Amino acid sequence: MDGLDLLKKDWKKREGNIPQLSYDEIYKMLLKRSSSIVKWIFVISILEFLFWALITIFWADHEYWAEMERIHLKEFTVVTYVINYGITFFFIYCFYKNYRRISSTDSVAKLIKNILRTRKTVKYYIGYILISTALITLIYTYFFMNYHATNTVVEDVEKYSFTPLQWLMFAGIMLGGLAVFLGIIWLFYRVIYGILLRRLNKNYKELKKLEV
Amino acid sequence: MDKELEHQFVKNLEKHQNIAHKICRIYTNDQDSHNDLFQEITIQLWKAYPKFRGEAKFSTWMYRVALNTAITLYRKKKRSIKTQDFDTVDFKIKAEEYDDETEQQLKVMYSAIQELNDIEKALVFLYLEDKNYRDISETLGITEVNARVKMNRVKTKLKNILNP
Numbered sequence: 001m002d003g004l005d006l007l008k009k010d011w012k013k014r015e016g017n018i019p020q021l022s023y024d025e026i027y028k029m030l031l032k033r034s035s036s037i038v039k040w041i042f043v044i045s046i047l048e049f050l051f052w053a054l055i056t057i058f059w060a061d062h063e064y065w066a067e068m069e070r071i072h073l074k075e076f077t078v079v080t081y082v083i084n085y086g087i088t089f090f091f092i093y094c095f096y097k098n099y100r101r102i103s104s105t106d107s108v109a110k111l112i113k114n115i116l117r118t119r120k121t122v123k124y125y126i127g128y129i130l131i132s133t134a135l136i137t138l139i140y141t142y143f144f145m146n147y148h149a150t151n152t153v154v155e156d157v158e159k160y161s162f163t164p165l166q167w168l169m170f171a172g173i174m175l176g177g178l179a180v181f182l183g184i185i186w187l188f189y190r191v192i193y194g195i196l197l198r199r200l201n202k203n204y205k206e207l208k209k210l211e212v
Numbered sequence: 213m214d215k216e217l218e219h220q221f222v223k224n225l226e227k228h229q230n231i232a233h234k235i236c237r238i239y240t241n242d243q244d245s246h247n248d249l250f251q252e253i254t255i256q257l258w259k260a261y262p263k264f265r266g267e268a269k270f271s272t273w274m275y276r277v278a279l280n281t282a283i284t285l286y287r288k289k290k291r292s293i294k295t296q297d298f299d300t301v302d303f304k305i306k307a308e309e310y311d312d313e314t315e316q317q318l319k320v321m322y323s324a325i326q327e328l329n330d331i332e333k334a335l336v337f338l339y340l341e342d343k344n345y346r347d348i349s350e351t352l353g354i355t356e357v358n359a360r361v362k363m364n365r366v367k368t369k370l371k372n373i374l375n376p
Contacts, residue, residue, distance in 0.1 A: 003374040004339070004367055006314065007321050011234075011340045018233045021250075026229070027222050029254040036252065036285040104256045104277045104285060105263060108334070109353025111284050196287070199330075203283055206331045210358045 037196050041118055042099040044192060045125070049088055056081070071147040073140070080136060087132075091125045112204045119197050126189045130182050137178055221261050224270045225254065231271060232278050238337045239282045241326060249286055256281045276351050279337070283330045317374060324373040332366050339363060 068074040098118040102111065162170060225232075232253045236246040257277050264273055325336055331352070338348045349359040 003317065003321055003371055006317060008340050008342075010318055015230060015234075018230050021226070021229055023222055023226050026225050026254060027218075029251050030218065030222070030258050032251055032255065034252065034255040034259070035287050036256065036281075037287055038285065040287070103263070104260045104280045105273070106280070107276075107351060107353030108280055108283050108331075111280050111353075115284060199288060200284060203330050206329055207352070207354065210331075210352075210354045210362055 037200065038099055038102050038115055038118065040196055041122065041193070042095050045092060045095045045122070049092060052088075071143060073143055076139075076143075084132065087128060091121065091128070094121045108203075109207050112200060112207065115197075115200055116204060119193070122189075122193055126186070130186060133185070134178060134182060141174060217261070221258060225257060225274075228271050228274055231274050234341070235278050235282050235337060238325065238333050239286075239330070245288075249282060252286050253278045253281045256285060272347075275338075275341075275343075275347075279334055279351060283334060320374060321370065324370055328366065328369075332362075332369075335359070335363050335366050336370075 065074065068077050095118070098114070098121060102114045102118070104111065106114070232250055233246075235253065236249045240246045240249050257274060260277050264270070325333065328336065334352060335348065338351065343351075345356045345359050345363075348363070349356040352359065354362075
């Protein structure tokens with residue numbers, strides 16, 4: 001007998017041996033929480049948003065605003081915040097829409113495609129965070145130094161000014177620090193979303209192979 | 213209203229729970245993972261149930277949602293046990309029903325299936341469940357021709373494992 005036919009026969013035979021769950025046992029399962037991939041992507045994006053929002057609130061106390069006022073960056077900071085929150089809310093809305101769009105009644109191919117679309121949104125979001133963080137840090141550094149250079153009165157200018165080499169070192173350290181910081185953020189996202197999406201990507205490639 | 217829906221759903225699932233158990237059998241290899249996947253399937257079915265409303269048979273609909281959960285939505289946890297001992301799982305083969313050689317063949321077949329990828333497992337599962345190629349292609353979102361070609365490849369693969 002052919003191997004698969006034998007298997008089919010055995011498969012049918014075992015149908016009777018399957019342990020059965022009771023009505024109550026199944027009912028209890030409805031109350032448990034889902035651990036599905038899509039749900040976690042959505043939850044993580046919300047947590048992330050809260051994390052950054054809390055950091056800003058914690059950071060931006062009265063003193064901070066006073067300092068911003070002093071170096072004439074208050075307006076700029078407020079505008080950056082507004083734009084930043086606007087864009088972040090837009091992304092959360094996208095995540096939510098993706099989450100709603102994903103329906104377990106679609107075909108496997110369509111379902112995976114929708115989940116991978118969520119992944120693309122995640123990628124854009126990470127890209128946005130990295131670029132905006134870099135830009136804002138650079139702009140602030142520039143303004144801060146500019147302010148100090150023009151408004152700090154020192155008696156012995158020679159003592160406080162940088163030689164070209166020192167400038168170069170300073171810029172190098174600044175950029176290096178920024179790169180390390182951005183690298184950590186990037187790694188963090190790679191790890192979290194990578195874990196969630198690795199197997200899915202594999203299955204998608206498998207389905208893609210079928211289409212060729 | 214909600215209570216009524218809940219009751220209806222649990223009744224349906226209780227009646228057709230074999231489908232989910234069989235999918236868990238194909239996709240997991242220990243009892244803990246089996247229970248995990250079964251639970252996730254139940255939750256996904258319940259989440260999708262308001263959209264169901266009897267446009268198809270409950271069982272047909274359930275095949276699709278349950279398989280989708282196993283292939284895409286379920287977060288597989290890494291378990292330390294990679295190979296499995298059939299006697300410890302409910303794969304248990306009743307020795308008296310088959311001769312030794314057949315029993316050996318079946319053991320090899322079942323472990324061969326465990327080596328397949330998620331999509332191939334789905335194909336084998338639907339084949340074992342006597343689904344036709346139209347059902348298979350609709351569930352996976354590929355064409356019927358592709359389903360047929362892929363199924364034949366999987367069959368050959370399994371045959372080769374069995375008769376090297």
